[in-house]
Amino acid sequence: AQSVTQLGSHVSVSEGALVLLRCNYSSSVPPYLFWYVQYPNQGLQLLLKYTTGATLVKGINGFEAEFKKSETSFHLTKPSAHMSDAAEYFCAVSEGGYSTLTFGKGTMLLVSP
Amino acid sequence: SAVISQKPSRDICQRGTSLTIQCQVDSQVTMMFWYRQQPGQSLTLIATANQGSEATYESGFVIDKFPISRPNLTFSTLTVSNMSPEDSSIYLCSAAGAAEKLFFGSGTQLSVL
Numbered sequence: 001a002q003s004v005t006q007l008g009s010h011v012s013v014s015e016g017a018l019v020l021l022r023c024n025y026s027s028s029v030p031p032y033l034f035w036y037v038q039y040p041n042q043g044l045q046l047l048l049k050y051t052t053g054a055t056l057v058k059g060i061n062g063f064e065a066e067f068k069k070s071e072t073s074f075h076l077t078k079p080s081a082h083m084s085d086a087a088e089y090f091c092a093v094s095e096g097g098y099s100t101l102t103f104g105k106g107t108m109l110l111v112s113p
Numbered sequence: 114s115a116v117i118s119q120k121p122s123r124d125i126c127q128r129g130t131s132l133t134i135q136c137q138v139d140s141q142v143t144m145m146f147w148y149r150q151q152p153g154q155s156l157t158l159i160a161t162a163n164q165g166s167e168a169t170y171e172s173g174f175v176i177d178k179f180p181i182s183r184p185n186l187t188f189s190t191l192t193v194s195n196m197s198p199e200d201s202s203i204y205l206c207s208a209a210g211a212a213e214k215l216f217f218g219s220g221t222q223l224s225v226l
Contacts, residue, residue: 044156044215090155
């Protein structure tokens with residue numbers, strides 16, 4: 001069975017600092033991996049995804065994530081945080097097909113001036 | 114991309130009553146999904162709703178408790194029946210786009226007294 005672990009329910013950074021949100025997964029087959037963002041009172045929005053190919057994936061708003069099979073990780077990073085990045089971030093894994101999508105519990109990113 | 118309108122955005126209900134949540138997509142989609150997000154937990158898939166067929170429920174969810182309609186390719190409803198306080202949660206609908214991309218509604222915050 002697949003599962004996702006997001007380390008830290010809350011992460012606080014200063015504006016301009018590096019953002020690092022951690023995600024580890026387990027999967028019995030090569031996974032598809034996703035990061036979603038949820039802004040207050042809005043639906044989840046896809047930030048980026050990994051299916052096959054290049055392990056460093058670039059997404060919207062300057063975010064990127066690297067698939068590391070040996071570490072079973074898919075951490076999300078952004079070099080410089082903006083106030084507008086404050087939101088909840090969800091990592092998800094799929095073994096193929098939408099109905100097999102498993103989400104982590106989410107990490108709330110707080111950005112201070 | 115698809116835009117999903119979900120309503121109501123929030124509701125407070127009495128135990129033993131039922132609430133129907135509506136989800137409208139601005140384009141035709143084959144697959145729609147309903148998720149539940151309990152406080153402090155990850156998103157859990159309730160069921161998959163395809164137009165023209167019965168919804169497929171995940172383990173732990175049954176049709177009598179969560180009946181779903183999918184009358185056409187742009188609309189779906191989820192009913193939470195005979196509610197109890199344990200049903201207090203955020204309910205999200207989503208629609209499947211191309212390339213394993215899911216679009217989400219903004220969610221329904223349900224509180225059961």
